[in-house]
Structures are given as C-alpha cells and as structure tokens.
Amino acid sequence: MSAEVDLAGRRSFGEALALRVALVRQGTRSVLVFRTDLFVGIVSTLLRVVLVLLVWQAVYGDRTTVSGIAREDAVGYAVLGALFAAAMQPFQFSSLRDRVRTGNVVFDIMRPVSLITQSTADQLGTTLASIPKAVVGLALALALGAVPGPSTAWQTVAFAVSSLLGLVIAIQCNLIVGLTAFWTTEVGGAYLVYNMAAAFCSGSLIPLWFMPDGLAGVLRALPFSAQIFTPLSIWFDRDAGWNVVGALALQVGWIVVLACAAHLIWLRALRRTVINGG
DSSP: OHHHHHHHHHHHHHHHHHHHHHHHHHHHHHHHTOHHHHHHHHHHHHHHHHHHHHHHHHHHTTOSEETTEEHHHHHHHHHHHHHHHHHHSOSOOOSHHHHHHHTTHHHHHTSSSOHHHHHHHHHHHHHHHHHHHHHHHHHHHHHTTOSOOOSSHHHHHHHHHHHHHHHHHHHHHHHHHHHTHHHHSOOHHHHHHHHHHHHHHTTSSSOGGGSOHHHHHHHHTSHHHHHTHHHHHHHTOTTOSHHHHHHHHHHHHHHHHHHHHHHHHHHHHHHHOOSTTO
16 A cells, blocks of 8 residues: 555656646747747857957956956956856746736646746746857857866855856746736836846846945845856855855845745735636
C-alpha cells in the first residue's frame, strides 16, 4: 500500500513538474517565435555593448581610477550591467496584463495550476528567451577585453548563485507590477515607470559606487539593487569574503518578502474578480 502511495506521489510530482516546464517553454516560444524581433534584439544588444564601452572609456579618459574605482572595473561593470538589464528587464514581461484587460484571466484562474505559477513560469520563459542576445553580447565583450574575470572559484560560484537569486527577485517584482492590472486594467504606464526605476536603482545604468553614500545606502537596501548590483559587485569584489554571504542572505530575504507580498496582493485581487456573475 505504501509503495502505491509513494508511486502515486512521485507520479503527481512528475506531472506537476512537467506542467510547469511546459508553461516555461510556452513563455519562451512566445518571444522566440518572432525571429525578426530576436535578430533586432541581438543587434541592438551588440550595439549597446559597444556604445557603453566607448562611453565609459571616454568618461575615464587617461585616468586609471575615478572615486577609487579602477577603469577596467567600471567599464566591465557597465558592460555586464547592460547585458543583465537586457535579460532581466525586458520589454516583454507577462501576458497577465493583456489577459486581465480582455477578461481571459478568468480561464486562468479556473485552471488546476494557480495564476501565480502560470504568470511566474511565463515570465521565466520570457527571460530565458532574452538570454541568447545577452550571451552574444557577452561574447563580444570578452572578445574586446571589456570584462575582466573573477579572482577565485568561490567568487565565480557566489556570482552564479547571486545572479539566479537576482533573477528570481526580478521576476517577483515584475509579477507584482503585473498584478496591479486587477485594479487599473491597463498597466503599460506602470511597467514603463517600473522599468525606468529598476534601471536606475538596480545600478545597471550607473554603478552605485559612484552615487552619494546616503543614496547608495538606500538603493543597496532595495530589491532593485539585489537584481543586478549585488551579483556584479560580487564579480568585481577584489576581497570577497563574509560580505558576500551577507549580500546573498539579503537577496534571500527579499525573495521571501516579495513572495509574501505577491501572495497577499493576489488574494486581494482574487476578491475583485467576478466569474460568470459569481
């Protein structure tokens, strides 16, 4: 009897996992199906790498350091920040806003998989579809010698973990913005404002190293910086130690907080939804 229960449990887990993978693949295909947009995105990313490289080289000029930041670190950070932004802050967020506006979200709510899971998988798939252009941009940056490598293997592992945590935080923030569609119906303006705020506060445009101490301290405590600045600061940290553990812990803390916030907002949004007059 216990063997049958165990088999049924493994089967249901496998089916649930397969369903979530299918949802992620659907989100990826929704972007990759437009081949012209993909090609244009790759070209624009390559141009962005070159432009960012030229701008920051011009900013430094003949100087080797500015505000205590070495030229190669600032240039490398700016290039990687542009690539991170291309993957984590895309213009395609989620189909949630369109489905709320058209009313099709009622069918999503009645599905066996929660709307939160559907939307998260969709956004993950969208983000994965943006990775190819970031990879091509990184290859160009490495070929141009714009990005220095990490100092130690531990630093490389910490950077990879921090990048994954940052991706989760970015998806959660996008989800919360998308859920506001239950109140405003049209969230195009909210996405635009969020995109601008995230680009500045995350440090993808200007490293927090160059900002006033007070402002930088506030931005470091926000979830935006945990998306991009935290993993990049680990990559360029010449003395990575326990401070890295603290940065990772802060990212995990934000994941928990944002997950709770998204759940509470979803519960409130569900009360506002009317299905078949009920």
